[in-house]
Amino acid sequence: MATPKADLKSRLRDAGLRATASRLAVLDCMIAAQGPLTHADVCERLDDAGFDRATVYRNLADLTDVGLLRRSDLGDHLWRFELKTEGAHEDHGPGEVHPHFVCTECGAVACLPDGAVTIAAVKGAPRAFRAGKVDIQVRGACNECV
Amino acid sequence: MATPKADLKSRLRDAGLRATASRLAVLDCMIAAQGPLTHADVCERLDDAGFDRATVYRNLADLTDVGLLRRSDLGDHLWRFELKTEGAHEDHGPGEVHPHFVCTECGAVACLPDGAVTIAAVKGAPRAFRAGKVDIQVRGACNECV
């Protein structure tokens, strides 16, 4: 809970959302988390406050809609939400590919170095692929999970 | 239904599974399909035969366990099963991968041609990545969805 409440509030307001208690808590939770969290994770972390499951879920969806969070599927049938750090990967224009490495065991997500994955404009591939307008996800076991 | 029944049977037996009618049907269905199928897809295709949902599910799980199929999650919270063509995808060395292209609009899934995506054993990447023991997922819009 390091981020000042007023700052959180203004971020919500700027995004066109009302600054409600649950949204502040959810956003703060996402900021505090260093990695992607599942809906259940967030619920658990906010358990003390007694927010409803549906409320948390809608909060996460709302925050995703306005671009404060990013929702991703890491392959274990759970939605994961991650803070969108402005500038890092998000606002690279079309044409760039930014691969993520996803651990299939622990769910950890890491950004792979540029150049780790290259795509070739082979014949038969979809146009979006040849144009590089794609998102690359690499699944495997991270070093911790052997 | 091109594959001879006896061949299917022996493939099951070799894998250590009993050659039951439902398993033969499921395996045949997977062979006939050119791409990944969801559990629901397989059920629908075998609807005439009247197999139970749970049976089909267990068959798919069994076939996956013994290595005849591969189970993957392509991001829409549905398990997809795909025939493991012996040698083709699985035991290719480092640098080669079997990428799936997932349309983020219509959900269509296609296998990209081999060589469309290559990975480099860059420093800092997880060991599994450098060993090529990863699953690559490319997300974007397919040609039909612009």
Next chain:
DNA sequence: GTCGCAAAAGCAACTCGGATGCGCGAGCCC
């Protein structure tokens, strides 16, 4: 300050894919 409206919270119920417990029937080894 307080009024009013629309947005959002809370509650509960629902959907749907996936998983499981159990008894009967079928496959396979001998």
Next chain:
DNA sequence: GGGCTCGCGCATCCGAGTTGCTTTTGCGAC
């Protein structure tokens, strides 16, 4: 062919995600 075991079918459960509806509340306007 006999019998043991595996697998099918049926029903049921489970859990993540979703929705309808009523009450509450944020917030701009007065």
